[in-house]
Amino acid sequence: MENPANVRVIAAIRAIPAGQVAGYGEVARRAGLPGRARMVARLLATNDDPCLPWHRVVRADGRIAFAPGSASYLEQCARLRSEGVKVEAGRVRGLRPAPTVDQQLWGDHG
DNA sequence: ACCTTGACAGCGA
DNA sequence: TTCGCTGCCAAGG
Numbered sequence: 001m002e003n004p005a006n007v008r009v010i011a012a013i014r015a016i017p018a019g020q021v022a023g024y025g026e027v028a029r030r031a032g033l034p035g036r037a038r039m040v041a042r043l044l045a046t047n048d049d050p051c052l053p054w055h056r057v058v059r060a061d062g063r064i065a066f067a068p069g070s071a072s073y074l075e076q077c078a079r080l081r082s083e084g085v086k087v088e089a090g091r092v093r094g095l096r097p098a099p100t101v102d103q104q105l106w107g108d109h110g
Numbered sequence: 111a112c113c114t115t116g117a118c119a120g121c122g123a
Numbered sequence: 124t125t126c127g128c129t130g131c132c133a134a135g136g
Contacts (some may be wrong), residue, residue: 024118035131037118042133044117057117061124065117072117115135123126 008032009043016056019083021092023060041065055079062092 008031015030016022022030025037033039037060044054055076059065066073068090077087086093 025120028118035119037131038116039118039132041117046134047117054117059117060119067117076117113136116133119130121128 005031005033005036005039006043009036009040010049010052013040013044013052013054013057016053018053018056019085021056021058021062021080021085023062024057024065025060027057056083058092064090064092 009027012027012031013022016027023037024040025035028034028036028040031040040057044052044057047054057065058076064073064076064087066076073090077090080087080092
């Protein structure tokens with residue numbers, strides 16, 4: 001992690017509370033990088049920190065980014081379930097296909 | 111420097 | 124909801 005952008009992204013991901021999930025684009029804009037969803041994905045792909053809650057990052061529609069059946073897919077799915085996140089057909093409950101999603105993903109308290 | 115690939119997102123059909 | 128197209132940025136060949 002050399003550039004501050006990556007640091008911001010990492011921070012944003014680490015800011016996702018357990019039991020909650022966030023989309024790549026959501027994380028990106030939380031990191032101050034609107035439109036950099038793919039950067040988040042690439043960053044996770046090159047991520048080496050095991051402490052990073054990467055499993056809390058899903059696609060905008062709430063589906064797992066990995067191919068159904070793949071090791072990573074099962075891994076993420078298992079981790080999410082372990083946190084109480086409802087996952088059905090590779091899709092996460094609590095996330096809606098509708099936009100204007102903000103604090104809905106980051107806690108309804110504030 | 112050019113083209114392709116990738117853990118994506120948004121919009122229209 | 125699913126499929127296709129476009130926009131986006133960085134790394135690899």
